[in-house]
Amino acid sequence: MLWEVFIRPRRGLSHTHVGSLHAPDAEMALRNARDVYTRRQEGVSIWVIPASAISASSPDEKDSFFDPAADKVYRHPTFYEVPEGAAHI
Amino acid sequence: MSNVLAYGDDALVTAQRLAQWTSRAHDLEEDIALTNIALDQLGAARMLLTYAGEADGRTEDDLAYLREDREFRNCLLVELPNGDFAFTIAKLLFLAAYQHPLYDALRDGEDERLAAIAGKTVKESAYHLDHAAQWTVRLGDGTEESHRRMQNAVDELYPYTHELFELAPSLRGTWDSTVDAVLAEATLTRPADGWKPTGGRQGVHTEHLSYLIAELQVLHRAHPGAQW
Numbered sequence: 001m002l003w004e005v006f007i008r009p010r011r012g013l014s015h016t017h018v019g020s021l022h023a024p025d026a027e028m029a030l031r032n033a034r035d036v037y038t039r040r041q042e043g044v045s046i047w048v049i050p051a052s053a054i055s056a057s058s059p060d061e062k063d064s065f066f067d068p069a070a071d072k073v074y075r076h077p078t079f080y081e082v083p084e085g086a087a088h089i
Numbered sequence: 090m091s092n093v094l095a096y097g098d099d100a101l102v103t104a105q106r107l108a109q110w111t112s113r114a115h116d117l118e119e120d121i122a123l124t125n126i127a128l129d130q131l132g133a134a135r136m137l138l139t140y141a142g143e144a145d146g147r148t149e150d151d152l153a154y155l156r157e158d159r160e161f162r163n164c165l166l167v168e169l170p171n172g173d174f175a176f177t178i179a180k181l182l183f184l185a186a187y188q189h190p191l192y193d194a195l196r197d198g199e200d201e202r203l204a205a206i207a208g209k210t211v212k213e214s215a216y217h218l219d220h221a222a223q224w225t226v227r228l229g230d231g232t233e234e235s236h237r238r239m240q241n242a243v244d245e246l247y248p249y250t251h252e253l254f255e256l257a258p259s260l261r262g263t264w265d266s267t268v269d270a271v272l273a274e275a276t277l278t279r280p281a282d283g284w285k286p287t288g289g290r291q292g293v294h295t296e297h298l299s300y301l302i303a304e305l306q307v308l309h310r311a312h313p314g315a316q317w
Contacts, residue, residue, distance in 0.1 A: 021118050028223060032118035035125050 002051040003029040005036075007043035015047050023048075091162065092256055093203060094152075095290055096191070097137030098163035101153060102298070103184060104130035105305050106171055115174065122220060126181070129213040136206045154309035158299045159292040166249040168289070168298040172242065175228050175235065179242035182221035182271060187253045189214040190263040222271045229275025236276065243272065244280050251285040 003023055006015035018037050023029035029048040038046065057065055069075065107127035114120035138149040167184060171177045192214055195207035228239040254261045272279055288294065308315060 022116050023118065024227060028227070031220065031223060032122065035122040036118055039121075039125065 001025075001029075003033070003048045004051050004054060005029075005033045006047040006049070007033075007037055008045040009043055011044060015045065018042070020051060093137055094141040095162040095164075095256060097134050097141050097152070098161050099167050099184070099188070100130045100137060101134035101305075102161070102163045102167045102301065104128070104134055105301055106167065106180075107177075109171055110177065123177075126217050126220065129210075129217065133206070133210045133213070136209075140202055140206065150309070154306045156302075158294050158302055161292060161294065161298060161302070162290055163294075163298075164249070164252045164289040165286055165295055166246065166252065168295060168301060169246070169249065170297055172245075173238055174224075175238040176242040176245070178221050178224045178228065179239065179246050181217060182225050183246060183250045183253075183268065185214055185218035185221050186264050186267040186271075187250075187257075187260060189218050190260045190267075191257055194257070194260070218267070225271050225277070226275040229272070229277040239275065240277050243277055247280050248284045248286055251282070252287045252289060255287065255290055 001022065001024060002020055003026075004020050005018050007018045008015045021029065021032050021036055023032045026048060030046055033046045033048055037043070104127045107123050107130065110120065110123040110127075112120060114123055134153070135149050138152045142148055142152050166180060169180065171180075189211065192207040192211035196204050196211060198204050198207075225239060228235040230236070231239075250264075253264070269279060
């Protein structure tokens with residue numbers, strides 16, 4: 001059974017997809033993920049999810065899914081004046 | 090101090106045996122898991138043998154590469170061949186169920202150097218025990234064939250576990266309850282006490298150790314002091 005592995009590198013960051021692996025069940029998948037993906041202290045938390053449980057967008061739908069966003073510049077917050085003294089924007 | 094040598098030799102021989110699984114496990118994940126455990130054991134062996142050798146001025150390499158089989162103090166359990174995967178898992182289960190409480194006890198011992206080493210290895214051995222227990226349950230409570238092989242491994246290896254408690258009789262109770270719980274969950278049974286092979290702690294080994302040591306030492310003996 002194929003599992004997708006997500007690792008949180010350290011507290012405060014979110015889990016990131018790092019790869020996949022084979023395991024007979026969730027418990028073994030967690031342990032395999034520990035062995036395969038955290039050998040060099042890459043993480044403090046692991047999620048494993050059956051690959052079959054992931055619904056993914058299809059490459060065939062790429063045009064209808066993603067292209068329409070390309071010409072909608074107004075969705076980016078670039079039409080605002082940044083007030084004087086507003087930090088971190 | 091002779092106990093430190095025995096603990097170190099247990100780890101060294103275990104590392105060498107598990108390293109023989111490299112590239113041969115049933116999948117990449119287990120291959121890495123067994124190799125990780127081998128490296129943990131090698132790390133423990135290096136610390137323990139370094140410490141054991143200081144008494145008479147020998148280095149870890151002197152002890153690993155320049156002793157004959159009669160000078161090794163490891164228990165017989167660890168030198169037995171890997172067998173099939175179930176056999177390897179049963180060996181690891183029996184060993185880790187002993188090493189984990191051993192290191193845990195040494196952490197609080199009077200020997201500060203040994204306590205520091207055990208403080209590091211106890212966490213690793215907890216994982217070794219977990220890994221072996223997980224597989225024991227899956228094989229024991231798996232298919233008819235996996236159950237047969239796992240039970241066979243337990244039956245064949247159980248006699249060799251008595252020797253573990255020669256140096257640490259107080260660990261017997263913990264070991265029994267750990268192993269019995271895993272075997273029960275795995276629908277396996279512990280055989281009755283009978284034959285109790287021994288001799289490893291005195292340097293009297295099975296014929297398997299000589300071959301293992303030959304492979305371990307061949308490079309060092311051909312090229313003394315080789316570094317890379």
